[in-house]
Amino acid sequence: MHIVLIALRKGAKMIKYKADGLICLQVLERQIKFKTDEQTVELVNGQMLTLHEAILHDVLAKEETIFLLTLTTTLENKSN
Numbered sequence: 001m002h003i004v005l006i007a008l009r010k011g012a013k014m015i016k017y018k019a020d021g022l023i024c025l026q027v028l029e030r031q032i033k034f035k036t037d038e039q040t041v042e043l044v045n046g047q048m049l050t051l052h053e054a055i056l057h058d059v060l061a062k063e064e065t066i067f068l069l070t071l072t073t074t075l076e077n078k079s080n
Contacts, residue, residue: 002071008032008061016058021073024050030065034058043067 005028008014025034026048033042034049036057043049051057059067 004069006069007066010061010063012061014059016056018054018056019071021053021071024070026068028066028068031062032065032067033060033062
């Protein structure tokens with residue numbers, strides 16, 4: 001498991017990415033737009049979402065934003 005604190009300037013975009021495990025994203029300050037090929041959601045302070053592995057997604061900062069990203073690995077991907 002990895003926990004990453006991310007800060008983005010207004011208009012900054014994290015390009016499309018496909019995680020190897022489940023992800024959880026929680027907005028700590030301001031607002032982001034989270035987009036997959038099937039759905040787009042806007043998240044604000046305190047809101048969170050989870051996403052299964054291998055789903056292409058990107059993030060756009062609607063304002064200067066801080067969010068917490070938790071990445072997990074599936075048991076199949078975990079090495080001992």
